[in-house]
Amino acid sequence: MTLKKLLAAFLFIISFNICFSQEVVIKNDKVLLDGKQILKAEKINVAQYSFFTMKNDDEILMYRYMDNETPVYQDDDYFILNFLSEKTKVESKDFTKIANFMNSRKGMEKLIKWLLKERVITAEGDLNPDRVQVFKDKYDENITERTLR
Template identity: 30%
Template sequence: MKLKSVLFLVAFAIGTTVNAQEVKIKKEIASVDGKEYVRVGDCGMFAKECYISNLEGEQLILIKPLDDPRTPGTYFQVTFIESGTKVEIKKTIKPFIKMLYENKIVTEEGKLNLQRVKSFSEKYGNQISIKK
């Protein structure tokens, strides 16, 4: 019985490290596991808005902080420019880029996958501002 428990834990640990993506942002380029993915504008905590663009600089996603008097700077409105789809999220930029990557929102050609944007909106598009 102990052997089964140990094997399960080892298998779980291996599976977890294999699926974990590392997001780094250097000189406005966000890379996932060492592969350049998108350009990120100045998305600092006090920025009024920022853009995520493809590697050629075409703006794909607009991010604006939303005001919550209880906890400022805690959620953001994300607009997928081509479709106009809006989603409210409680993520900072690196976890958000990881979400985009995992959901295959930006294609290898640097375009938005509109089918996946729709599914992303349905999956994560909770209306935080309505719940205030």
């Protein structure tokens, strides 16, 4: 009897996660959340993406990958999230949140999911200024300022 209860609880938890998970897709320069467009995306190159609002086409977020001028040595690589409308920059070496082997579009989809989960971006595609600051406090490693050049 306990096995049946355990199995039922497990299936309930899995179905809960499946029903309430948000699907983010970038397709044709559109960021879609559960099929509804919330942002516009522009791939500048493999290492840089920009995201724009739907309302007034303002650039609100720019992602940039930095190899720290050492393309062969990858231990010093990091990424920059520049929240332009909030004048806030976040630099981090933690690629686990966005890494996707050789597919920058999938990596950007993971980035948007992460920002939605942290409530930095709302379901309507707006930046939440309070959550941008919390996000910076949690994840910013301030790499540029502590790097000798």
